[in-house]
Amino acid sequence: xxxxxxxxxxxxxxxxxxxxxxxxxxxxxxxxxxxxxxxxxxxxxxxxxxxxxxxxxxxxxxxxxxxxxxxxxxxxxxxxxxxxxxxxxxxxxxxxxxxxxxxxxxxxxxxxxxxxxxxxxxxxxxxxxxxxxxxxxxxxxxxxxxxxxx
Amino acid sequence: xxxxxxxxxxxxxxxxxxxxxxxxxxxxxxxxxxxxxxxxxxxxxxxxxxxxxxxxxxxxxxxxxxxxxxxxxxxxxxxxxxxxxxxxxxxxxxxxxxxxxxxxxxxxxxxxxxxxxxxxxxxxxxxxxxxxxxxxxxxxxxxxxxxxxx
Numbered sequence: 210x211x212x213x214x215x216x217x218x219x220x221x222x223x224x225x226x227x228x229x230x231x232x233x234x235x236x237x238x239x240x241x242x243x244x245x246x247x248x249x250x251x252x253x254x255x256x257x258x259x260x261x262x263x264x265x266x267x268x269x270x271x272x273x274x275x276x277x278x279x280x281x282x283x284x285x286x287x288x289x290x291x292x293x294x295x296x297x298x299x300x301x302x303x304x305x306x307x308x309x310x311x312x313x314x315x316x317x318x319x320x321x322x323x324x325x326x327x328x329x330x331x332x333x334x335x336x337x338x339x340x341x342x343x344x345x346x347x348x349x350x351x352x353x354x355x356x357x358x359x
Numbered sequence: 360x361x362x363x364x365x366x367x368x369x370x371x372x373x374x375x376x377x378x379x380x381x382x383x384x385x386x387x388x389x390x391x392x393x394x395x396x397x398x399x400x401x402x403x404x405x406x407x408x409x410x411x412x413x414x415x416x417x418x419x420x421x422x423x424x425x426x427x428x429x430x431x432x433x434x435x436x437x438x439x440x441x442x443x444x445x446x447x448x449x450x451x452x453x454x455x456x457x458x459x460x461x462x463x464x465x466x467x468x469x470x471x472x473x474x475x476x477x478x479x480x481x482x483x484x485x486x487x488x489x490x491x492x493x494x495x496x497x498x499x500x501x502x503x504x505x506x507x508x509x
Contacts, residue, residue, distance in 0.1 A: 265506065322505055332479050333489070334486060336486020337490050344392075
């Protein structure tokens with residue numbers, strides 16, 4: 210499972226690099242589908258990943274305010290900051306069938322379902338970015354897993 | 360790993376059902392990004408999954424001709440047919456670090472990288488479909504892993 214997180218992080222970083230010279234209004238522009246903008250896609254991916262991993266680790270959710278993350282630099286800062294914590298606390302040794310409490314819908318989910326969910330969530334949204342990138346005449350970051358080193 | 364295949368297959372089937380009343384010209388229409396059309400996206404996902412799994416199982420690749428699969432019914436038929444074989448021959452017991460030969464680029468890859476690759480490949484392309492679905496005023500199939508039963 211952790212290899213998929215490494216894949217997602219590497220792809221995410223490549224996207225943040227690819228987009229660094231795109232004008233802010235294009236990053237914030239409301240688009241059709243997905244979560245409506247390129248910048249918000251990153252915020253959403255990062256926020257969702259962190260929230261679910263906090264659940265697995267039995268920690269309270271932390272709410273981030275999107276208005277504090279309106280540039281790619283701020284997004285990259287948040288991504289790096291949370292990744293450090295996630296890497297240090299990743300549930301490598303938590304039993305995959307352990308049930309954990311999900312405060313935002315008062316349910317319980319098992320660890321393996323949550324990890325699958327986080328992984329698929331980011332890959333799905335990155336697929337959406339790849340369509341929007343073409344609208345900006347950019348060549349999208351490769352989604353290939355084969356050929357990457359972690 | 361197999362759970363991700365079950366997720367991808369369930370999501371794929373839900374997409375094929377969602378799109379069954381969409382006019383053929385919309386399915387075949389060339390779009391911006393991805394692999395250019397909705398119908399070809401399915402063909403590509405199915406073909407790629409099968410080819411890599413054939414490599415893992417040491418079997419020769421089978422080439423399919425897209426011109427034989429120009430309707431959703433034909434795509435669903437291909438998907439079902441190959442899924443039966445894939446389910447029966449899934450490499451549950453193959454060592455994940457086993458190196459297998461990839462004929463189309465004369466390289467070797469290990470089984471775990473190939474399985475990660477297949478999984479990410481389909482989720483990525485389905486993310487692209489979700490943008491195109493909005494262009495057709497459709498509500499996309501949920502990409503959520505949480506809440507599904509396999």
